[in-house]
Amino acid sequence: MEAVALHAAHAHHEEEYTTTGIPHDKMGMWVFLCSEVMFFTGLIGSYIVLRFATPLWPPPASVLNIPLTAVNTFILICSSVTMVQALAAISRGDTRKLKLFLCLTLLGGTIFLSIQAVEYWKLLHEGFNPHVSLFGSVFFTTTGFHGFHVFCGVICIAFVTGKAFLGKYTQAHHQGIETIGLYWHFVDLVWIVLFTIIYLI
Amino acid sequence: MSTTEHKTPNYMAIFWWLAGFTAVEVAYSSLLPHSQKVILILGLVGFAAIKATLVALYFMHLKFERKTLGIIVGSTLILGVILVSVGMAEHWLPRP
Numbered sequence: 001m002e003a004v005a006l007h008a009a010h011a012h013h014e015e016e017y018t019t020t021g022i023p024h025d026k027m028g029m030w031v032f033l034c035s036e037v038m039f040f041t042g043l044i045g046s047y048i049v050l051r052f053a054t055p056l057w058p059p060p061a062s063v064l065n066i067p068l069t070a071v072n073t074f075i076l077i078c079s080s081v082t083m084v085q086a087l088a089a090i091s092r093g094d095t096r097k098l099k100l101f102l103c104l105t106l107l108g109g110t111i112f113l114s115i116q117a118v119e120y121w122k123l124l125h126e127g128f129n130p131h132v133s134l135f136g137s138v139f140f141t142t143t144g145f146h147g148f149h150v151f152c153g154v155i156c157i158a159f160v161t162g163k164a165f166l167g168k169y170t171q172a173h174h175q176g177i178e179t180i181g182l183y184w185h186f187v188d189l190v191w192i193v194l195f196t197i198i199y200l201i
Numbered sequence: 202m203s204t205t206e207h208k209t210p211n212y213m214a215i216f217w218w219l220a221g222f223t224a225v226e227v228a229y230s231s232l233l234p235h236s237q238k239v240i241l242i243l244g245l246v247g248f249a250a251i252k253a254t255l256v257a258l259y260f261m262h263l264k265f266e267r268k269t270l271g272i273i274v275g276s277t278l279i280l281g282v283i284l285v286s287v288g289m290a291e292h293w294l295p296r297p
Contacts, residue, residue, distance in 0.1 A: 020269050030270055034277040041281035049288040059235060070227045074220060081216040084260045088209055185260040189253050195223075196249035200230040201242055 079108025093171035
């Protein structure tokens with residue numbers, strides 16, 4: 001009897017009341033992402049101001065490997081699509097596809113980080129490092145912080161993938177997938193802006 | 202658990218638009234002479250803005266969310282624009 005009452009209380013707790021009509025964890029993630037917008041705006045704004053205030057700025061294509069980074073951008077976009085497909089799958093109750101798409105997202109994030117590591121290694125080997133110029137300093141700071149965000153995202157996706165394999169997500173309860181998905185799409189969105197401003201302009 | 206019920210967007214169509222814009226961006230950047238800086242910057246920033254908007258609206262589902270969320274995100278973007286504008290004004294505006 002007590003167990004039934006506890007279960008009923010738990011079920012009631014899951015359908016929590018919110019004044020905004022948005023689940024608390026989703027709202028929390030959006031507020032966090034807004035703070036992240038300001039963080040990256042600070043970095044990108046600094047890059048723009050420093051770039052236009054410095055007369056001798058090397059053309060990015062003369063230092064950076066644009067084709068390699070374009071491929072990396074494509075991979076991150078692919079991982080964003082697989083993440084949203086994972087959410088769509090669990091919304092339909094398809095746990096097999098949820099696991100498949102989460103694994104693909106994890107793979108995409110890992111490949112992105114690996115390619116970025118190779119890019120850094122090559123640049124450092126060629127003598128382009130944070131101490132060599134202002135461009136080197138802002139390049140490694142901005143892309144490094146983004147890479148750290150991707151790394152954190154990969155860890156979180158590995159965690160939800162593990163939970164998916166343990167059968168913790170159902171058609172009715174999968175807020176965790178949506179919340180980490182928001183973070184992952186944000187990381188993709190930031191890279192879209194960084195790729196244009198740092199590599200192409 | 203989704204707060205708003207909506208028809209699932211065609212994610213693959215969005216993906217192909219994003220991939221296509223990325224290819225066009227790279228081609229535009231490499232083909233356009235870098236002496237035409239204003240056209241280059243406006244074009245590339247325009248492409249990036251379209252791509253970022255597609256991700257926010259369809260992958261992050263902002264298009265289907267409540268107005269509250271739109272107001273929160275919109276306010277942050279306005280603050281971001283002010284932050285960058287103040288930095289740029291420091292450089293471009295004439296000093297007294």
